Amino acid sequence: MSHTAHIPSHRKPRRNAPKTALRAGVAGGVLSTIAVAGAAGPAQAEPVTQTIEMPTITSGLSPAVAASAQATQQVAQDLQTQAQEDAAAASAAKTAKKAKAEAVRKAEAKKKAEAAAKAKAAAKAKAEAAERASRTAARTTLSAASGSTTAASSSYASSATGSAASVIAFAQAQVGDAYVSGGTGPNSWDCSGLVQAAFRSVGVDLPRVSQAQSTAGTQVSLSNLQPGDILYWGGAGSAYHVGIYVGGGEFVGAQNSSTGVVQRPLSYDPPSGAVRVL
Known part of the structure; x- marks a missing residue:
């Protein structure tokens, strides 16, 4: 046996590399605990577990989300209403433009008809005047030919x-x-x-x-x-x-x-x- 066999070793026991496990989750809107485990001693030593209570970070989140969703829906409805109003205004403007064009067309047609009627009346009056003049001339000629006939x-x-x-x-x-x-x-x-x-x-x-x-x-x-x-x-x-x-x-x-x-x-x-x- 070696003369050193019974001399106790002064080397410290090897520590295993720290092992940390983090588990987190959200349950019911509350962040669960974080567990930290580390081997503080020999590999056979029991892991040390430390529980840390984390503050709630989702408190009041659901009402805010609901309010945001409602606001979004209202904006969508407002946009839809505005679009409908714009479409109605465009349709009304188109209808008014068409009605105005038709009124202008009818007015022009009436004006042309009146002008044609006036021209026709003037031509008729001119023809009648010419006929009267011709008959007057013929009357003068016939009167001269008939002398003093009465x-x-x-x-x-x-x-x-x-x-x-x-x-x-x-x-x-x-x-x-x-x-x-x-x-x-x-x-x-x-x-x-x-x-x-x-x-x-x-x-x-x-x-x-x-x-x-x-x-x-x-x-x-x-x-x-x-x-x-x-x-x-x-x-x-x-x-x-x-x-x-x-x-x-x-x-x-x-x-x-x-x-x-x-x-x-x-x-x-x-x-x-x-x-x-x-």
């Missing part, structure tokens, strides 16, 4: 012969009869009804209405009239009145409901033209 010359007896004389005699025989629109005799007439009946008495079949009678024969000048010619007022083919020239600057016609069938000088109502059938 209503007293209504007893003028035509010197026409043959068919023309018969037509004139028939027409003069109806002087004094009534004027009735659509009348064809024997005691009431309209203008074209009298002319048609007068020519029918000599076997000449004329159209019934003034428009057609104004183109039934050969157009002749008012300065070259012969007894038996058909006089017309208005345009050829669109005449509104007819009568029969009886010679001596006079005519017979069913004028209107006030005068009936009369014999008058051409200056009484100058015609527009004449046609010759016989």
